[in-house]
Amino acid sequence: MASCCSLSFVAVSSKPNKPYSSPISSSVQLPILPFSKSSNHSLLQTQCSKIPLPNSPTFLVVGSAKKQEPLRIMISGAPASGKGTQCELITKKYDLVHIAAGDLLRAEIAADTENGRRAKEYMDKGQLVPDEIVVTMVKDRLMHPDSQEKGWLLDGYPRSLSQAVALKEFGVQPDLFILLEVPEEILVDRVVGRRLDPVTGKIYHLKYSPPETEEIAARLTQRFDDTEEKVKLRLQTHYQNVESVLSLYQDITVQVDGSVSKEEVFAQIDGALSQLLETK
Numbered sequence: 001m002a003s004c005c006s007l008s009f010v011a012v013s014s015k016p017n018k019p020y021s022s023p024i025s026s027s028v029q030l031p032i033l034p035f036s037k038s039s040n041h042s043l044l045q046t047q048c049s050k051i052p053l054p055n056s057p058t059f060l061v062v063g064s065a066k067k068q069e070p071l072r073i074m075i076s077g078a079p080a081s082g083k084g085t086q087c088e089l090i091t092k093k094y095d096l097v098h099i100a101a102g103d104l105l106r107a108e109i110a111a112d113t114e115n116g117r118r119a120k121e122y123m124d125k126g127q128l129v130p131d132e133i134v135v136t137m138v139k140d141r142l143m144h145p146d147s148q149e150k151g152w153l154l155d156g157y158p159r160s161l162s163q164a165v166a167l168k169e170f171g172v173q174p175d176l177f178i179l180l181e182v183p184e185e186i187l188v189d190r191v192v193g194r195r196l197d198p199v200t201g202k203i204y205h206l207k208y209s210p211p212e213t214e215e216i217a218a219r220l221t222q223r224f225d226d227t228e229e230k231v232k233l234r235l236q237t238h239y240q241n242v243e244s245v246l247s248l249y250q251d252i253t254v255q256v257d258g259s260v261s262k263e264e265v266f267a268q269i270d271g272a273l274s275q276l277l278e279t280k
């Protein structure tokens with residue numbers, strides 16, 4: 001799990017940090033991930049002892065209370081590139097708090113708040129909702145104690161340079177920025193076939209990920225912006241902004257081939273996250 005506490009014994013001889021090398025498939029272009037500069041090992045002086053091992057030199061062994069820092073992950077990609085689908089799989093395995101800007105906005109719309117009414121005007125046109133609505137909404141969710149304690153998975157945010165800069169100013173820095181790459185013709189097909197289960201929140205696709213039972217099939221809903229016409233506008237907005245956001249997270253970006261099956265996409269992400277955890 002992302003966050004854990006363990007008591008371990010380590011040999012005192014310190015090894016220099018080894019350069020990062022990826023055992024993951026070549027479709028994942030992993031960046032050089034920085035090793036954490038801050039050490040989470042607090043030496044327990046009282047448990048320091050010399051343990052004589054038979055037939056071997058004496059090693060000084062110390063107890064180390066290691067509190068692993070929670071993961072902080074961003075996931076980005078064009079509309080219907082599979083962000084939400086991968087977030088389901090990532091949170092299931094890594095127990096991170098999933099914060100999706102689009103879901104927060106849809107919740108405001110469903111609650112018929114002033115922010116929700118304003119947001120819908122922009123979402124209908126496939127445009128970005130203004131920062132004064134989105135920035136505080138996401139920042140507040142990030143600052144919740146559960147996000148701080150378990151770590152977070154930020155989905156669909158930041159989507160513009162101004163949002164990325166605002167996060168930086170709040171001191172929010174991710175460990176990894178996942179970019180899902182999917183060709184445009186696949187994206188349109190995924191959008192029009194997407195359906196949502198209002199009871200479980202699970203994402204389905206009529207062709208690629210059909211509902212398990214007729215009961216679920218009967219209650220599926222479609223998002224108001226999931227039409228071919230609207231996805232073209234959403235794609236335009238994405239292409240206009242993605243480069244500027246990427247420029248801020250270049251060193252920690254991992255590009256993932258999102259055009260393969262959801263299990264294969266997850267395998268790439270899982271490999272990157274496991275490696276990241278080892279360095280934390």
Ligand code: AP5
Pocket residue numbers: 077078079080081082083084085086101102103105122123124126127128129130134155156157158159163190191193194195203204205206208209234258259260261262263265
């Ligand atoms: P948002 O809700 O974030 O929508 P989006 O970015 O357009 O992304 P989607 O949710 O459509 O797709 P996804 O990548 O999650 O794909 P999914 O996993 O569902 O934003 C909506 C609007 O809110 C924006 O247009 C904007 O107006 C506003 N907004 C949001 N964030 C904002 C921000 N930061 N600032 C300002 N405004 C903001 O998958 C799609 C379908 O494909 C599903 O049916 C799924 O089953 C299927 N599928 C997924 N993976 C695979 C696979 N590997 N193979 C086959 N099928 C797959």
